[in-house]
Amino acid sequence: MATSSQHTSSFAALGRLLRYARGYRRRIIAATTCSVINKLFDIAPEILIGVAIDVVVNQEQSFVARLGFETAQQQITILAVLTFFIWAGESLFEYLYQILWRNLAQRLQSDLRQDAYEHAQRLDMSFFEARSSGQLVATMNDDVNQLERFLDGGANAMIQVAVTVVAVGAVFFVLSPLIALLAFTPIPLIIWGAFYFQRKAGPLYADVREKVGDLSSRLANNLGGIATIKSFTAELREARRLKQASEAYVEANRQAIRISSAFIPVIRMAILAGFLATFTVGGMMALNGDLNVGAYGVLVFLTQRLLWPLTGLAEVIDLFERAMASTRRILDLLAEPVNVRDQAGKDLEQPVQGRVAFDQVGFHYASSGAGVNGISLEVPAGNTLALVGATGSGKSTLIKLLLRFYDPTHGEIRLDGQAIQDVSLKSLRDAIGLVSQDVYLFEGSIRDNLAYGKPEATDEEIIEAARTAEAWSFISQLPQGLETPVGERGVRLSGGQRQRLSLARALLKDPPVLVLDEATSAVDNETEAAIQRSLRRIGHNRTVIMIAHRLSTIVDADNIAVIDGGQVVEQGDHKTLLALNGAYAAQWRVQTGQVNNADT
Incomplete structure (x- = not known):
């Protein structure tokens, strides 16, 4: 299914990338300048060849003779010296643009990946619950690498194509406006083809990037769950699923390749038309004396120099489209809003005593509607609060709200009297230890x-x-x-x-506050007894909030809150709750084997 980002222009994505990379502006300008100078040096030898032909044909009446070099030998010598310096300059600036573009690619991809990761760390837990880790890894790794590949060579190629058109066009119009017009006739077709390809290929490459994410997600999930796959002897089934994801990626690439492959033959014929026009019309003009022979040589050589690089435009645009599809995904990740705001610099007052208060706290998950409704609980510093209740009753939600993985939609949570939304996330989470x-x-x-x-x-x-x-x-x-x-x-x-x-x-x-979220639910009796002994030792002078299904682990808690349907339905210590003979007492009888025949 097409997403809104797929319909975003690739040039808009390039604009977003340039805004992100404004700190690299000097490096980009330096690399671009070296690319431009290198290309100017690159097309100069064709001009010198034409000038050399002019020297051989016209000798003392040549263009170079008018510059003060009278003999043909002097003219050839000065052309040889110029050729040396032009080739040396071309080599020097090729070295410089390679160094600049490649280093820029490395620096930018590293910073993009780092920024994307650091931003992802600040995003709400709901973001990660709604997206697969494979998609995120593909964005931070494969998409960033795709952009790096474009900056390594594609950016320079695009710049040099533009420089070639402008510089060669200027020479053409100086030497023969008529031949310039004929030589440039195919260029509108080439440009139209490039934009047509870009418009057709953009959504296809966005789909390719999505399929890469799906494939990465499938691989990550299967490798992470290899024990489960083996235990259910599901190897063949998972291999088929992976093949489906891999084939979907191949098919997405096939669609994109089908468009890109059609571009080069069309452009090749357009180039041939331009070259034949220059070759034929220019030759006739030279034979009639309307065009200098050296100028004709320049025009023939430059026509190929002008048009032939445009055959590589398809490959460059292919690389550009892939890179911009990746860029959109990276920048979209960076644009994800952070709802849990960090009050950096506003730390909890030290030392933290560990007094926790939930005051009419309400919160519901957007996906399921589950959550908590108006819960109020007080945990004095150094006391132990135990939360019990059925799965999905809201116990873990309170812990997530305390750690500010989410913010409550109603009410307030306080630590030592300070609203946790008014203090920095670091000072809050430094004060809480979580055992999940x-x-x-x-x-x-x-x-x-x-x-x-x-x-x-x-x-x-x-x-x-x-x-x-x-x-x-x-x-x-x-x-x-x-x-x-x-x-x-x-x-x-x-x-x-x-x-x-x-x-x-x-x-x-x-930490002043220790949170145990079902810390003993998946361990054996020996380990549970060991953890129980540990808790008795560490519970002194420390606030402990426990979630437990095994009621035997919380009998010593100062306060036990029974949560049902997102609300506190019972509250008190172990003896008090047993005396109430309510939900807690019923659960205690079940777990201790005190259920009589009537109850069963």
Whole structure:
């Protein structure tokens, strides 16, 4: 399906790119200047050939003789010297434009990728939930590389084609306006063909970029879920799906190639018409004495120099269209709005005590309508709040709102009395440690992962945090200890080991507020008992907010809030809630095996 960005002109995309690259203006001007000078030197030898023919034919009456060089030998000598300097100048400026354009391509692609990544990090979680990681990786990697390829050679080629038309055209009109008119007759057809191709190819190349993203997404998903694929013996099915995505990419390219391939034969015939006009009419004029023989030689050589490079225009425009399709995707990503605004420079008052308050907080996801409705909860500093309830009741939503992954549509969340929307994201998130059910470990060593929130941590601090989380017992038994590689997403460790490392990582950060989102739901009884012991030790003088399905893990919580349908339906400590004999008590009886026959 065509998107609005596909209908955006490629030249509009180029304008957006130039506005983004305004900090590179001097480099672009320098590279363009070298390209122009190089092309002027490049077409000069054809002019010198014509002048040399004029010298041989007319000798003392030649054009060069009028400049003060009387003998033919002197004229040939000065032409040889000029040829040397022209070729040297052409070589020098070719070296310079290659260096300038290629370095510009490297610098711009690096900065674009970095800016796109940094902007993506600031985007709301809803952005990532609505897009596949494969599409984003394709934009930041393949699309940026496509733009780099254009800047490496395509930009210079486009500039030099324009310079050739202008410079050669000027020489033509000086020597023979009639032949100039004949030689330039095919150019409107060539330009029309180029724009026709651009108009036809633009949407096709946008579709190619989309198919690249789909293919990257399919590869990333399949490689990330290889264990699931194997367990369901779905290798053949996934291979077919990948082939479908790959064939869709091939077909999108085929459509674009069909348009681009038709361009060169048409242009070749237009060039032939222009060359034959110059060759024939100019020859007749030279034979009749209406045109100097040297000028005729210049015109014949320059006609080929003028028209033949235009056959490469199709390839250049092909590269340009691919690059602009990629540019639109990159700049569209950079234009994505950031809704969760960072109040940079307005930090939480230190030291942070950890007093958390939810005041009539409301929020609903646009995609599903689920969320929370007018929740009010108070967590005194150093206390433990447990959130329980069915899946989808709104427990995790409160945590996401506390971390400002989203902002509430109603109400306010405060930390130590300060509205969290009024303080910097860094100071807020530095004050909160998150241990999630879905533990994410980065590829690297155990040390790298433990010190992720505190890179400057000493070995003693790392080991102490690991001991507190009861992770040191297994780390110390590993042959490489803290240097043990964890593998991608921690695949070399067990689920319980990953969970303990996640807890140790949060503890090393030493946050005033610790958030545990289903931290024990996917671990065995031994690991759960170990984490329970850890929580009893670390819960002192620290605010802890826990989400748990296993009620046995929260019996010591100072306050337990039962969430149902986005609202708090019960609240109190364990004994109080059991005495209420409501939803919490019913769930407790189920989990402890106290359900009688009547209940079942």
